[in-house]
Amino acid sequence: MLNKQSAVFSPPALEKEAAEYIIKNLENVPDVHFDAMGNVIAHIGGKGAKLLISANLDEIGFMVTHIDDSGFLRFALAGALSPNELIHSKVVFRNGTIGVICFEKGKDLSNLKTADLFIDCGFSSKEEAEKHISISDMAVFCPDKTYAEPFSKKSPLLCALLLTELAKEIKNEAYDLYFAFTVQKEVGFRGITPVINAVMPEIAISLCAANADDIPGGKGEIKLGGGAVIALKDARSVLSPSLVTTLRDICEKNSVPYQLAAFNEQQTEAPLMQSSAGGTKAAAVCIPVRYRHLPHELVKNEDITAVKELIKHFILGDCK
Helix, strand or coil, rough: CCCCCHCCCCCCCHHHHHHHHHHCCCCCCCCCEEEECCCCCEEEECCCCCEEEEEEEECCCCEEEEEECCCCCEEEEEECCCHHHCCCCEEECCCCCCEEEEEEECCHHHHCHHHHHECCCCCCHCCCCCHCCCCCEEEEEECCCCCCCCCCHHHHHEEEEHHHHHHHHHCCCCCEEEEEEECHHCCCCHHHHHHHHCCCEEEEEEEEEEEECCCCCCCCCCCCCCCCEEEEEEECCCEEEEEEHHHHHHHHHCCEEEEEEECCCCCCHHHHHHHHHCCCCEEEEEEEECCCCCCCEEEEHHHHHHHHHHHHHHCCCCCC
Protein backbone atom coordinates (compact mmCIF):
# COMPACT_ATOMS: atom_id res chain seq x y z
CA MET A 1 0.00 0.00 0.00
CA LEU A 2 2.81 2.43 0.83
CA ASN A 3 4.39 1.81 -2.57
CA LYS A 4 1.19 2.46 -4.54
CA GLN A 5 0.50 5.84 -2.97
CA SER A 6 3.18 7.70 -4.96
CA ALA A 7 1.00 7.48 -8.09
CA VAL A 8 -1.90 9.36 -6.45
CA PHE A 9 -2.53 12.84 -7.89
CA SER A 10 -3.15 15.38 -5.10
CA PRO A 11 -2.24 19.04 -5.73
CA PRO A 12 -3.94 21.67 -3.52
CA ALA A 13 -7.73 21.82 -4.00
CA LEU A 14 -7.63 18.65 -6.10
CA GLU A 15 -7.11 16.12 -3.32
CA LYS A 16 -10.25 14.08 -4.08
CA GLU A 17 -8.30 11.16 -5.57
CA ALA A 18 -6.05 11.04 -2.52
CA ALA A 19 -9.05 11.35 -0.19
CA GLU A 20 -10.87 8.48 -1.88
CA TYR A 21 -7.73 6.37 -1.66
CA ILE A 22 -7.52 7.06 2.06
CA ILE A 23 -11.21 6.30 2.62
CA LYS A 24 -10.80 2.98 0.82
CA ASN A 25 -8.16 2.11 3.41
CA LEU A 26 -10.46 3.10 6.29
CA GLU A 27 -13.14 0.53 5.50
CA ASN A 28 -13.04 -0.78 9.07
CA VAL A 29 -13.88 2.67 10.51
CA PRO A 30 -17.68 3.18 10.57
CA ASP A 31 -17.69 6.98 10.93
CA VAL A 32 -15.77 8.57 8.04
CA HIS A 33 -16.96 11.66 6.19
CA PHE A 34 -15.92 14.61 4.03
CA ASP A 35 -16.47 18.14 5.25
CA ALA A 36 -17.42 20.99 2.91
CA MET A 37 -13.79 21.82 2.19
CA GLY A 38 -12.80 18.27 1.27
CA ASN A 39 -11.08 17.23 4.50
CA VAL A 40 -11.61 13.62 5.53
CA ILE A 41 -12.51 13.15 9.20
CA ALA A 42 -12.52 9.66 10.71
CA HIS A 43 -13.98 9.15 14.17
CA ILE A 44 -12.28 6.06 15.60
CA GLY A 45 -14.00 6.41 18.97
CA GLY A 46 -12.94 5.47 22.49
CA LYS A 47 -13.30 6.91 25.97
CA GLY A 48 -11.57 9.91 27.47
CA ALA A 49 -10.51 13.29 26.18
CA LYS A 50 -10.92 14.11 22.50
CA LEU A 51 -7.66 13.51 20.64
CA LEU A 52 -7.19 14.58 17.02
CA ILE A 53 -4.24 13.46 14.89
CA SER A 54 -3.89 15.08 11.46
CA ALA A 55 -1.92 14.53 8.26
CA ASN A 56 -2.29 16.53 5.07
CA LEU A 57 -3.28 15.07 1.69
CA ASP A 58 -1.93 17.64 -0.75
CA GLU A 59 1.42 18.02 -2.49
CA ILE A 60 3.18 20.83 -4.33
CA GLY A 61 1.30 21.79 -7.51
CA PHE A 62 1.88 23.83 -10.66
CA MET A 63 -1.14 25.65 -12.13
CA VAL A 64 -1.02 26.61 -15.82
CA THR A 65 -1.64 30.35 -16.25
CA HIS A 66 -0.60 30.93 -19.88
CA ILE A 67 0.17 28.99 -23.05
CA ASP A 68 2.41 30.85 -25.49
CA ASP A 69 2.39 30.63 -29.28
CA SER A 70 5.11 27.97 -29.24
CA GLY A 71 3.21 25.73 -26.82
CA PHE A 72 5.27 26.44 -23.70
CA LEU A 73 3.32 26.63 -20.43
CA ARG A 74 3.71 29.35 -17.80
CA PHE A 75 2.56 28.45 -14.32
CA ALA A 76 1.84 29.60 -10.80
CA LEU A 77 3.38 27.63 -7.95
CA ALA A 78 0.97 26.13 -5.40
CA GLY A 79 3.36 25.56 -2.53
CA ALA A 80 6.60 26.84 -1.08
CA LEU A 81 9.67 26.05 -3.17
CA SER A 82 12.31 28.31 -4.66
CA PRO A 83 12.53 28.51 -8.47
CA ASN A 84 16.06 27.09 -8.41
CA GLU A 85 14.75 23.89 -6.81
CA LEU A 86 12.37 23.34 -9.73
CA ILE A 87 14.79 23.48 -12.67
CA HIS A 88 14.67 20.37 -14.89
CA SER A 89 12.11 18.64 -12.68
CA LYS A 90 9.73 16.29 -14.47
CA VAL A 91 6.02 16.97 -13.87
CA VAL A 92 2.83 15.19 -14.84
CA PHE A 93 -0.72 16.43 -15.44
CA ARG A 94 -3.83 14.52 -14.44
CA ASN A 95 -4.34 13.30 -18.01
CA GLY A 96 -0.84 11.81 -18.07
CA THR A 97 0.86 14.57 -20.07
CA ILE A 98 4.52 14.80 -19.05
CA GLY A 99 6.57 17.98 -19.01
CA VAL A 100 9.90 19.35 -17.79
CA ILE A 101 10.33 22.63 -15.90
CA CYS A 102 12.90 24.81 -17.67
CA PHE A 103 14.12 28.39 -17.40
CA GLU A 104 14.54 31.18 -19.93
CA LYS A 105 18.02 31.30 -21.43
CA GLY A 106 20.12 34.21 -20.26
CA LYS A 107 18.47 34.48 -16.85
CA ASP A 108 20.64 34.80 -13.76
CA LEU A 109 20.39 31.45 -11.98
CA SER A 110 21.16 33.08 -8.65
CA ASN A 111 18.08 35.32 -8.94
CA LEU A 112 15.46 33.20 -10.69
CA LYS A 113 11.78 33.94 -10.25
CA THR A 114 8.82 31.69 -10.98
CA ALA A 115 8.00 34.02 -13.89
CA ASP A 116 11.32 32.96 -15.49
CA LEU A 117 10.24 29.32 -15.60
CA PHE A 118 8.06 27.38 -18.02
CA ILE A 119 6.92 23.80 -18.59
CA ASP A 120 8.05 22.15 -21.81
CA CYS A 121 5.78 19.28 -22.87
CA GLY A 122 7.24 19.03 -26.37
CA PHE A 123 4.34 20.83 -28.04
CA SER A 124 5.14 22.68 -31.28
CA SER A 125 2.36 25.27 -31.07
CA LYS A 126 -0.32 26.78 -28.87
CA GLU A 127 -2.95 24.90 -30.84
CA GLU A 128 -1.29 21.56 -30.18
CA ALA A 129 -0.85 22.38 -26.49
CA GLU A 130 -4.52 23.31 -26.10
CA LYS A 131 -5.54 19.86 -27.29
CA HIS A 132 -4.02 18.49 -24.08
CA ILE A 133 -3.74 21.32 -21.56
CA SER A 134 -6.09 24.12 -20.46
CA ILE A 135 -5.53 27.22 -18.38
CA SER A 136 -5.90 26.29 -14.65
CA ASP A 137 -4.84 22.67 -15.20
CA MET A 138 -2.53 21.45 -12.46
CA ALA A 139 0.62 19.35 -12.60
CA VAL A 140 2.61 17.67 -9.83
CA PHE A 141 6.09 16.22 -9.64
CA CYS A 142 6.28 13.00 -11.62
CA PRO A 143 6.37 10.15 -9.09
CA ASP A 144 9.49 8.11 -8.58
CA LYS A 145 8.82 4.50 -9.51
CA THR A 146 11.75 2.98 -7.59
CA TYR A 147 11.53 1.90 -3.97
CA ALA A 148 14.89 1.14 -2.47
CA GLU A 149 15.86 1.46 1.18
CA PRO A 150 16.05 4.38 1.81
CA PHE A 151 13.12 4.73 -0.57
CA SER A 152 11.36 7.58 -2.28
CA LYS A 153 7.72 8.44 -1.61
CA LYS A 154 5.43 11.44 -1.37
CA SER A 155 5.76 12.30 2.31
CA PRO A 156 2.28 13.87 2.78
CA LEU A 157 0.45 10.71 1.75
CA LEU A 158 3.00 8.61 3.59
CA CYS A 159 1.91 10.30 6.83
CA ALA A 160 -1.76 9.90 5.92
CA LEU A 161 -1.35 6.21 5.17
CA LEU A 162 0.49 5.71 8.43
CA LEU A 163 -2.69 6.90 10.15
CA THR A 164 -4.82 4.45 8.16
CA GLU A 165 -2.53 1.64 9.29
CA LEU A 166 -2.98 2.71 12.91
CA ALA A 167 -6.76 2.81 12.45
CA LYS A 168 -6.64 -0.91 11.62
CA GLU A 169 -4.49 -1.80 14.62
CA ILE A 170 -5.80 0.33 17.48
CA LYS A 171 -8.53 -1.40 19.49
CA ASN A 172 -8.57 0.01 23.02
CA GLU A 173 -8.05 3.76 22.83
CA ALA A 174 -7.48 5.82 25.95
CA TYR A 175 -8.99 8.79 24.11
CA ASP A 176 -12.01 9.68 22.03
CA LEU A 177 -9.94 9.42 18.88
CA TYR A 178 -10.25 11.30 15.58
CA PHE A 179 -8.00 11.16 12.53
CA ALA A 180 -8.10 14.06 10.04
CA PHE A 181 -6.71 14.07 6.51
CA THR A 182 -6.52 17.73 5.58
CA VAL A 183 -6.50 19.66 2.31
CA GLN A 184 -4.63 22.72 1.03
CA LYS A 185 -1.83 22.62 3.56
CA GLU A 186 0.69 23.63 0.88
CA VAL A 187 -1.11 26.92 0.22
CA GLY A 188 -1.54 28.20 3.75
CA PHE A 189 -2.76 25.36 5.99
CA ARG A 190 -6.34 25.96 4.85
CA GLY A 191 -7.88 22.66 5.89
CA ILE A 192 -6.98 22.21 9.54
CA THR A 193 -8.94 25.14 11.04
CA PRO A 194 -12.42 23.91 10.01
CA VAL A 195 -11.48 20.43 11.25
CA ILE A 196 -10.48 21.73 14.67
CA ASN A 197 -13.63 23.85 14.88
CA ALA A 198 -15.77 20.83 14.01
CA VAL A 199 -14.10 18.25 16.28
CA MET A 200 -13.22 20.57 19.20
CA PRO A 201 -10.39 18.34 20.49
CA GLU A 202 -8.67 18.83 23.81
CA ILE A 203 -5.38 17.44 22.44
CA ALA A 204 -4.12 17.51 18.85
CA ILE A 205 -1.02 16.18 17.10
CA SER A 206 0.19 17.23 13.65
CA LEU A 207 1.86 14.36 11.80
CA CYS A 208 4.13 15.57 9.02
CA ALA A 209 7.57 15.36 7.41
CA ALA A 210 10.67 17.19 8.64
CA ASN A 211 13.61 18.08 6.42
CA ALA A 212 16.59 15.87 7.31
CA ASP A 213 19.63 18.10 6.89
CA ASP A 214 22.36 15.52 7.59
CA ILE A 215 23.95 15.99 4.17
CA PRO A 216 27.21 17.66 3.05
CA GLY A 217 26.93 21.32 3.95
CA GLY A 218 23.85 20.75 6.14
CA LYS A 219 23.60 21.42 9.85
CA GLY A 220 22.84 17.79 10.67
CA GLU A 221 20.25 18.75 13.28
CA ILE A 222 17.70 16.24 11.93
CA LYS A 223 19.08 12.90 10.83
CA LEU A 224 17.71 10.33 8.42
CA GLY A 225 17.55 7.13 10.46
CA GLY A 226 17.56 9.11 13.71
CA GLY A 227 14.00 8.17 14.64
CA ALA A 228 10.81 10.14 15.17
CA VAL A 229 11.18 13.91 15.23
CA ILE A 230 9.42 15.61 18.15
CA ALA A 231 9.06 19.33 17.48
CA LEU A 232 9.76 21.76 20.31
CA LYS A 233 8.58 24.67 18.18
CA ASP A 234 7.93 25.56 14.58
CA ALA A 235 8.22 28.84 12.69
CA ARG A 236 5.03 30.23 14.20
CA SER A 237 4.65 28.81 17.69
CA VAL A 238 6.18 27.06 20.70
CA LEU A 239 4.38 23.75 21.05
CA SER A 240 2.95 22.26 24.25
CA PRO A 241 5.83 21.54 26.69
CA SER A 242 3.74 18.97 28.57
CA LEU A 243 2.94 17.06 25.36
CA VAL A 244 6.59 17.17 24.34
CA THR A 245 7.51 15.70 27.72
CA THR A 246 4.89 12.95 27.38
CA LEU A 247 6.10 12.07 23.88
CA ARG A 248 9.71 11.91 25.09
CA ASP A 249 8.73 9.75 28.06
CA ILE A 250 6.93 7.31 25.75
CA CYS A 251 10.03 7.01 23.58
CA GLU A 252 12.30 6.46 26.56
CA LYS A 253 9.97 3.90 28.17
CA ASN A 254 9.45 1.89 24.98
CA SER A 255 12.91 2.25 23.39
CA VAL A 256 11.53 4.21 20.45
CA PRO A 257 14.35 6.17 18.75
CA TYR A 258 13.63 9.90 18.62
CA GLN A 259 15.21 13.28 18.03
CA LEU A 260 14.18 16.76 19.12
CA ALA A 261 13.95 19.72 16.75
CA ALA A 262 13.27 23.43 17.03
CA PHE A 263 12.10 24.52 13.56
CA ASN A 264 13.02 28.08 12.62
CA GLU A 265 11.52 27.95 9.12
CA GLN A 266 9.34 24.86 8.83
CA GLN A 267 5.66 25.24 9.65
CA THR A 268 3.21 22.60 10.87
CA GLU A 269 -0.52 22.49 11.52
CA ALA A 270 0.07 22.62 15.27
CA PRO A 271 -0.11 26.45 15.74
CA LEU A 272 -3.53 26.58 14.08
CA MET A 273 -4.59 23.70 16.29
CA GLN A 274 -3.52 25.72 19.31
CA SER A 275 -5.45 28.85 18.40
CA SER A 276 -8.71 27.36 17.04
CA ALA A 277 -11.89 26.26 18.82
CA GLY A 278 -11.11 28.03 22.08
CA GLY A 279 -7.58 26.66 22.29
CA THR A 280 -6.11 23.16 22.00
CA LYS A 281 -3.00 21.58 23.48
CA ALA A 282 -0.94 20.71 20.39
CA ALA A 283 2.24 18.95 19.33
CA ALA A 284 3.95 17.90 16.10
CA VAL A 285 5.60 14.56 15.34
CA CYS A 286 7.51 14.21 12.09
CA ILE A 287 9.10 11.62 9.83
CA PRO A 288 12.61 12.77 8.83
CA VAL A 289 12.81 13.15 5.04
CA ARG A 290 15.75 14.20 2.92
CA TYR A 291 14.91 16.59 0.06
CA ARG A 292 11.41 17.24 1.41
CA HIS A 293 8.95 18.55 -1.19
CA LEU A 294 11.36 17.84 -4.05
CA PRO A 295 10.74 15.23 -6.78
CA HIS A 296 12.80 12.54 -5.05
CA GLU A 297 12.41 12.32 -1.28
CA LEU A 298 14.44 9.85 0.80
CA VAL A 299 12.84 8.17 3.79
CA LYS A 300 13.92 5.24 5.94
CA ASN A 301 11.65 2.43 7.04
CA GLU A 302 13.04 2.54 10.57
CA ASP A 303 11.95 6.18 10.95
CA ILE A 304 8.42 5.39 9.76
CA THR A 305 8.29 2.55 12.29
CA ALA A 306 9.51 4.84 15.07
CA VAL A 307 6.83 7.46 14.34
CA LYS A 308 4.14 4.78 14.12
CA GLU A 309 5.17 3.24 17.44
CA LEU A 310 5.29 6.62 19.17
CA ILE A 311 1.82 7.62 17.98
CA LYS A 312 0.44 4.16 18.79
CA HIS A 313 1.72 4.26 22.38
CA PHE A 314 0.36 7.78 22.80
CA ILE A 315 -3.11 6.73 21.59
CA LEU A 316 -3.10 3.77 23.97
CA GLY A 317 -2.43 6.11 26.87
CA ASP A 318 1.12 5.04 27.64
CA CYS A 319 2.57 7.63 30.08
CA LYS A 320 -0.84 9.34 30.22
